[in-house]
Amino acid sequence: MALTSDTPRSAHPDDLGLTRRSQLTGLFGAFVSFALLSEVSCARPNPRMTARDWIDRHNELARALKQGQVSARSWMTEVERLAREIDIAELMADVNQSKLSAASKPPTNDPSKRSVRFIDASGTPRRLAYAAALFDFAPSNVITPHGHKNMVSAHLVTNGKFRVRNFDRLRDEGNGMVIRPTRDFVASTGTLSAMSSARDNIHWFVPKGGPARTFDVIISGLDPKQPDFDIAAIDPLGGRRMRDGTILAPVMSFEAASAKYLTSL
Ligand SMILES: [Fe+2]
Secondary structure (H helix, E strand, C coil): CCCCCCCCCCCCCCCCCCCHHHHHHHHHHHHHHHHHHHHHHHCCCCCCECHHHHHHHHHHHHHHHHCCCCCHHHHHHHHHHHHCCECHHHHHHHHHHCEEEECCCCCCCCCEEEEEECECCCCCECCCCCEEEEEEECCCCCEEEEEEECEEEEEEEEECEEEEEEEEEEEEECCEEEEEEEEEEEEECCCEEEECCCCCCEEEEEECCCCEEEEEEEEECCCCCCCCCEEEEECHHHCEECCCCCEEEEEECHHHHHHHCCCCC
């Protein structure tokens, strides 16, 4: 490993460089701005897209991303904005009308996955440029920290709430990833968490206070010359914490990750 001048030590769950308190401090200025904007927006009716338009807009964005017409960062910004345009109950009404296919239960502590195929007016499954899925979390299920290649995803909370932690993936090194903590927040219904190779590539979802669900938009195969996607579990809490705030987190198996990363972390 190249980062030998730094002192290796394990990280505590709240010692990854971005505690809730520091994030709240950093967000205070943004909150003031948001509050002012909210006051302005309260004066107007709140425009909401229909579920059909929202699904179509995601399709346009996914196609543009695949064709290189928008960057991954722009895609993330836009899907975060879109999340504020949809009524979750209306979206779920369309999801409930769609074709749902349950995946086999994984051997790990992951949530249950169901693929979502939206249908058109004639009842035919639609062909979209993205995959959609529901993830149902029992209170004990965890999506453990992991990184991705050649794909992006957006996770919209449709029920319950989660503690969501993100890290930028700065580079791969040996059998690990050099990562930097970026976000640590509680996402409740209507909040979206996105990831790409450009930012927040590592994510970690822990349900808080009961069962919870996300609706996911997933776009893989961004570079057709590469494998469709690559997903690897990592161990940020067992990694080497560097003086510059980065962490060299070893890759681990998903089974080992599920055994270690319980809801208590
Ligand atoms: Fe993921």
